[in-house]
Amino acid sequence: xxxxxxxxxxxxxxxxxxxxxxxxxxxxxxxxxxxxxxxxxxxxxxxxxxxxxxxxxxxxxxxxxxxxxxxxxxxxxxxxxxxxxxxxxxxxxxxxxxxxxxxxxxxxxxxxxxxxxxxxxxxxxxxxxxxxxxxxxxxxxxxxxxxxxxxxxxxxxxxxxxxxxxxxxxxxxxxxxxxxxxxxxxxxxxxxxxxxxxxxxxxxxxxxxxxxxxxxxxxxxxxxxxxxxxxxxxxxxxxxxxxxxxxxxxxxxxxxxxxxxxxxxxxxxxxxxxxxxxxxxxxxxxxxxxxxxxxxxxxxxxxxxxxxxxxxxxxxxxxxxxxxxxxxxxxxxxxxxxxxxxxxxxxxxxxxxxxxxxxxxxxxxxxxxxxxxxxxxxxxxxxxxxxxxxxxxxxx
Amino acid sequence: xxxxxxxxxxxxxxxxxxxxxxxxxxxxxxxxxxxxxxxxxxxxxxxxxxxxxxxxxxxxxxxxxxxxxxxxxxxxxxxxxxxxxxxxxxxxxxxxxxxxxxxxxxxxxxxxxxxxx
Numbered sequence: 001x002x003x004x005x006x007x008x009x010x011x012x013x014x015x016x017x018x019x020x021x022x023x024x025x026x027x028x029x030x031x032x033x034x035x036x037x038x039x040x041x042x043x044x045x046x047x048x049x050x051x052x053x054x055x056x057x058x059x060x061x062x063x064x065x066x067x068x069x070x071x072x073x074x075x076x077x078x079x080x081x082x083x084x085x086x087x088x089x090x091x092x093x094x095x096x097x098x099x100x101x102x103x104x105x106x107x108x109x110x111x112x113x114x115x116x117x118x119x120x121x122x123x124x125x126x127x128x129x130x131x132x133x134x135x136x137x138x139x140x141x142x143x144x145x146x147x148x149x150x151x152x153x154x155x156x157x158x159x160x161x162x163x164x165x166x167x168x169x170x171x172x173x174x175x176x177x178x179x180x181x182x183x184x185x186x187x188x189x190x191x192x193x194x195x196x197x198x199x200x201x202x203x204x205x206x207x208x209x210x211x212x213x214x215x216x217x218x219x220x221x222x223x224x225x226x227x228x229x230x231x232x233x234x235x236x237x238x239x240x241x242x243x244x245x246x247x248x249x250x251x252x253x254x255x256x257x258x259x260x261x262x263x264x265x266x267x268x269x270x271x272x273x274x275x276x277x278x279x280x281x282x283x284x285x286x287x288x289x290x291x292x293x294x295x296x297x298x299x300x301x302x303x304x305x306x307x308x309x310x311x312x313x314x315x316x317x318x319x320x321x322x323x324x325x326x327x328x329x330x331x332x333x334x335x336x337x338x339x340x341x342x343x344x345x346x347x348x349x350x351x352x353x354x355x356x357x358x359x360x361x362x363x364x365x366x367x368x369x370x371x372x373x374x375x376x377x378x379x380x381x382x383x384x385x386x387x388x389x390x391x392x393x394x395x396x
Numbered sequence: 397x398x399x400x401x402x403x404x405x406x407x408x409x410x411x412x413x414x415x416x417x418x419x420x421x422x423x424x425x426x427x428x429x430x431x432x433x434x435x436x437x438x439x440x441x442x443x444x445x446x447x448x449x450x451x452x453x454x455x456x457x458x459x460x461x462x463x464x465x466x467x468x469x470x471x472x473x474x475x476x477x478x479x480x481x482x483x484x485x486x487x488x489x490x491x492x493x494x495x496x497x498x499x500x501x502x503x504x505x506x507x508x509x510x511x512x513x
Contacts, residue, residue: 001469001473002466002469003466014460015439015440015443015459015460015461015462015463016436016439016440018463018464019435019436019439019440020432020435020436022439022469022472022473022476023431023432023435023436023439023476024432026473026476026477026480027428027431027432027480030477030480030481030484034481034484034488034491035484035487035488035491037491038490038491038494041491041494042494045494070414074487074490074491076414076415077414077424077487078487079412079414080414080415080420080421080424080425081424081428083411083412083414083421084424084425084428084429085428087407087425088428088429088432090405090407091405092432094403094405097401097403098400098401098402098403101400101401102401105401134407134408134409135407135408135409138407138409139407140403140404140405140406140407141403141404142408145403147401147402147403148401151401153401153403157403319412320412320414322407322409
């Protein structure tokens with residue numbers, strides 16, 4: 001694994017902890033790509049034919065595919081390995097965080113002393129049920145567990161966890177989606193110069209930080225419901241010397257003024273919220289957007305556009321990786337949801353961009369300035385994929 | 397402020413059993429954990445060998461302080477991937493059989509075509 005960009009809150013693993021994290025990352029990637037790569041063959045060569053023999057037709061939706069696939073020994077083995085690999089990621093990091101405490105919390109507190117940005121906490125904000133119902137993507141303690149005054153442990157766990165999960169393919173700053181989006185927007189809409197940018201569900205700020213680089217004149221804000229990740233995000237941004245304004249807020253009910261942002265975005269946030277919450281967040285995005293502003297949400301690909309097998313593969317996490325809202329999200333018609341929220345249909349837009357770290361500069365630029373850019377394959381973080389986003393301009 | 401912060405290494409939510417007997421899922425988890433311990437041990441031996449090559453002697457602190465540079469890490473990663481590939485041969489080979497099955501379809505189709513001509 002390539003080294004993660006150092007900052008004052010990043011925990012230095014011991015010799016053996018680093019060896020373990022590197023291995024777990026390689027093992028997950030092997031399971032995902034080498035074993036997972038055989039799933040389509042399993043489906044086509046035996047699962048689908050036996051379904052057809054029994055029912056006289058092919059499976060018509062992802063649920064039928066899932067029931068048939070999960071009875072197949074190869075798919076069971078792959079699933080069992082995927083589940084264990086995900087659990088092993090967190091296990092490989094936890095001891096280093098416990099060892100770094102309580103010093104880690106003190107470091108976060110000192111980084112917040114003379115800030116370039118800011119952090120505003122609101123004790124009235126509650127962690128919503130859709131976040132608290134189960135530990136999302138099997139992360140022990142979820143996003144928000146707070147074990148001591150000033151605790152940042154869950155931020156540290158998430159920061160390193162995402163890095164090990166992606167095997168470092170998210171770049172040294174773990175910001176591949178945010179950086180790809182920021183650079184894509186800059187190339188595609190050269191006249192769009194946002195003065196105020198907002199990120200909803202920022203966790204430790206991986207994907208909003210690149211906006212500070214790409215739009216240096218913009219004032220960058222980010223919100224989350226979890227205090228430990230906000231504290232960590234604040235310390236991390238300060239450590240990098242990047243001004244970022246963090247707020248403890250729920251995207252469903254923000255305290256920002258009407259028409260106060262030029263760009264409102266999120267990165268993989270919606271699939272961790274309920275359908276009701278999504279509706280509320282969209283209404284709030286529209287409220288806080290200035291006329292002529294852009295709302296854009298980077299998310300998982302739509303399963304509606306896929307064949308039932310690909311939809312089954314994408315939604316596997318919903319059932320087996322504690323992503324209870326994954327499937328509800330991937331099956332939502334976003335364009336209709338945006339129109340329901342008040343956006344005009346003709347102002348709907350999509351982003352399809354290659355990963356900025358995975359392709360040469362000219363390929364990236366061509367994709368951003370080209371008329372259309374279709375994803376060549378579907379996948380999960382860590383595979384070579386296109387990032388997808390759904391957005392709308394606010395009229396005016 | 398308490399002196400110790402402990403993170404309970406268990407996630408909330410029911411753990412699915414993928415096999416009819418959940419003990420098989422547990423065994424899979426144990427095998428994967430064991431494979432990780434062996435890999436860590438291999439890296440440690442590799443560190444010892446590299447330090448001995450360079451200095452002819454070593455201390456425990458030398459081992460703990462050693463961090464692979466990108467070249468060493470790439471080398472180790474290649475070894476890790478070969479190791480994983482050998483360890484999970486039985487599953488990997490099943491995938492290769494499926495590919496062979498596809499190839500057989502191609503072969504049969506070609507034979508049919510040739511028979512017609």
